[in-house]
Amino acid sequence: MTTSVHLLLFREDLRTRDHRALLAATDLAHRHPDATVLALYVLDEETEGIRPLGGASRWWLHHSLVELQESLENLGIPLFFARGQGTDIVASLSAPLGVTHLHWSRRYTLPERSADAALKTWAKSQGIEAHSYAGHLLHEPWEVSPASGDFYKVFTPFWKAISAQGFREPYGAPEPLTQNPAALSQEVRKQCATLLSLEELDLLPTRPDWSGGLKQRWTPGEKGALAACNEFVDGNLEGYARERDFPAAPSTSFLSPHLRFGEISPATVLYRVGRSISVMTTDTTRFATEVGWREFCWHLVFHNPELHEKEFRAEWSHFPWGKADNPENKELFHAWCRGLTGVPLVDAGMRELWETGYMHNRVRMVVASYLTKNLLLDWKLGEKWFWDTLVDADLASNPANWQWVAGSGADAAPYFRIFNPVTQGKKFDEEARYIKRWVPELAHLSAVEIHRGAEQGYGVLAPDYPSPLVDLKFSRQEALAAYSDWK
Ligand SMILES: Cc1cc2nc3c(=O)[nH]c(=O)nc-3n(C[C@H](O)[C@H](O)[C@H](O)COP(=O)(O)OP(=O)(O)OC[C@H]3O[C@@H](n4cnc5c(N)ncnc54)[C@H](O)[C@@H]3O)c2cc1C
The missing domain is CATH 1.10.579.10 (DNA Cyclobutane Dipyrimidine Photolyase, subunit A, domain 3)
Known part of the structure; x- marks a missing residue:
């Protein structure tokens, strides 16, 4: 391995565009040609409090990872898979791989934040640089708070405050690295027997395979996300405010699973929607407000970690x-x-x-x-x-x-x-x-x-x-x- 090894952790951010952690790692590698960039996805169903994925999400995740692996390979970065407690896995891989830097997009539930904080502490103790970057929201939850200093419990003032801060332009995809992902992959696998193939994560249903309807309906992955976004902007966006409540016609964006897995960032979605017209219309405003509800829900969970188990009131x-x-x-x-x-x-x-x-x-x-x-x-x-x-x-x-x-x-x-x-x-x-x-x-x-x-x-x-x-x-x-x- 080379003098600096950057390990990128992918979790809820399965994309290559508008991905700050990926950009930061590749930027460093471009500036220091002896650096190596590797990527890792850990299926973590063991860390206390992390909610294991449901069946439909597991199906989606598998297909999204297939595409991510291919896209990263095109950038020169091999993506590896493992299963277990995220922090332990990273710790066990870091020594054999000579990891010098860790990069990840932040997560926002309490167990995930605690796990990432523990990882940062561990990295520091090992002399490994750990860098975290904004994750799958428009603004970090701690950047938005009412004058009372507490958190927002009502949507309208929350969205007003967020909108007043404005929305940034998304970043593009990084320039490909010159490293050879196939050779790197072989070298890494020789050193780390615990790494698995994507199939070994066992995400797909087999007995029985109930995923026929899902396959027919969806295209998981970043390409599917961008296509869905473009299709919406060119089609259903006009008339969205009027039509969105009628279930028989496909009048919404169908971006929710893509946003869920971070295949597209909310900043990219709002940017594309905003750029498609010269002035905001009732349709674009209404759509942005719905994306705002997603943001509000995350704001609530950030401040109320047990939202899925306990009544908010x-x-x-x-x-x-x-x-x-x-x-x-x-x-x-x-x-x-x-x-x-x-x-x-x-x-x-x-x-x-x-x-x-x-x-x-x-x-x-x-x-x-x-x-x-x-x-x-x-x-x-x-x-x-x-x-x-x-x-x-x-x-x-x-x-x-x-x-x-x-x-x-x-x-x-x-x-x-x-x-x-x-x-x-x-x-x-x-x-x-x-x-x-x-x-x-x-x-x-x-x-x-x-x-x-x-x-x-x-x-x-x-x-x-x-x-x-x-x-x-x-x-x-x-x-x-x-x-x-x-x-
Ligand atoms: C009981 C219940 C459970 C729900 N569970 C989920 C869930 O697990 N995951 C999920 O993403 N949405 C959930 N929603 C919200 C909403 O139904 C979906 O986000 C929406 O149907 C997704 O379709 P779309 O992408 O075409 O939405 P669009 O109308 O195109 O909206 C654009 C985006 O805005 C966000 N959004 C829209 N409505 C809401 C909302 N009410 N709350 C939060 N975000 C919203 C989504 O990210 C969506 O992709 C739930 C709603 C209800 C009533």
Whole structure:
């Protein structure tokens, strides 16, 4: 190995553009031609508190890493894989590889921050330089705080403060290095027997392979992310504010899983959206605000590390949520997961999720409201199911949105505001195109019959479609009664 060895750690930042850690390491290597740059991805399911990925995310991660490995190779950098406790793995590899510098993009949950802080301390004790850089947000969470000095609990002032700071231009990709990645890879593997191949991370489902719908729907990786962004800017952006709530038409960006895995940075997304027009329109402003919600969710998690386990507003921990240890609740929950509730819009959403790893935002709100209010089940059950099945399952957006719908979250919808899935269906899927697509038992009916049946039952019109699990009006009253008893 050469005099300086730079090890780049990839985690939630699976891209080569607008990547400060990558730019810094390659910049140093360009200035010191005897330097070597190596990259490492550790599948860390062992560090205490780090949440193991759900099934759909694991599938996405595999494919994203395939592309990252190829892109890095084109830059002259070999990407290695390992599994275990991140800090231990890096420590065990650093001596045989002669690592002199570590570079990584920052992460923002408490267990991840603690792990990275421990790594920095360890590196210092070994005389290794450790450099961390801004990660997957527009601004570092500690750079934004209200005058009170606490943190923002309401979205609007948060977004106003963030927007006032402005958004930077993204960086490009680095210039390729002259080092030979294949030769380096061979040399490194000889010295480190613990390194694995990507296949050995075992991220893909095999028994059974349920990923057919995901494969059909998505192109994970940086190229897919840039293509989705360009397609959105050239297409759905115009009219976004008006169309974004209608699940039958593809009117949103579908960037969420790409942002989740850091295949594109939010700065790049906003820059491309902003550059596409000369003045901000209602569409661009609305879109930027949605990206702002992502940022707000991360702000909340940064200040409330247990957001996926504990109610943001502590008093809500005493709300009588139904738990899954009761057999009746288990059955209700199972029917919800499988899209067999007998409520067409809810079932359409849950089946879309199962098949594609995605669900439209409007429908996410409806199914979450149905679970927490009509079925009176704990929002954490739904959050966990989404965590396992969404390709964009996110440590911040998922719990924050679940708590928003349930009523226990920051700036949340009040509990007594209960989405009526039938009214929502009539309003946002008037022609029932979305419902027909995902609920074939109803596909032969007219939109009028579908919406009427959702209220009055289908009887012989749709004998294969399940009867409603609960009566919507009665369950709504029960939810309101539970709320007023608890209040
Ligand atoms: C119960 C529930 C759970 C959710 N879980 C997740 C999750 O795990 N991961 C996730 O990325 N989003 C989650 N969302 C938010 C939202 O549904 C998705 O971000 C959105 O549907 C993604 O589609 P899109 O990329 O086409 O969105 P667009 O409408 O194109 O929005 C652009 C980007 O803004 C961000 N965004 C939009 N809406 C929200 C929001 N409400 N909260 C936070 N960020 C938002 C996303 O990064 C999105 O990619 C959840 C919403 C609900 C109601």
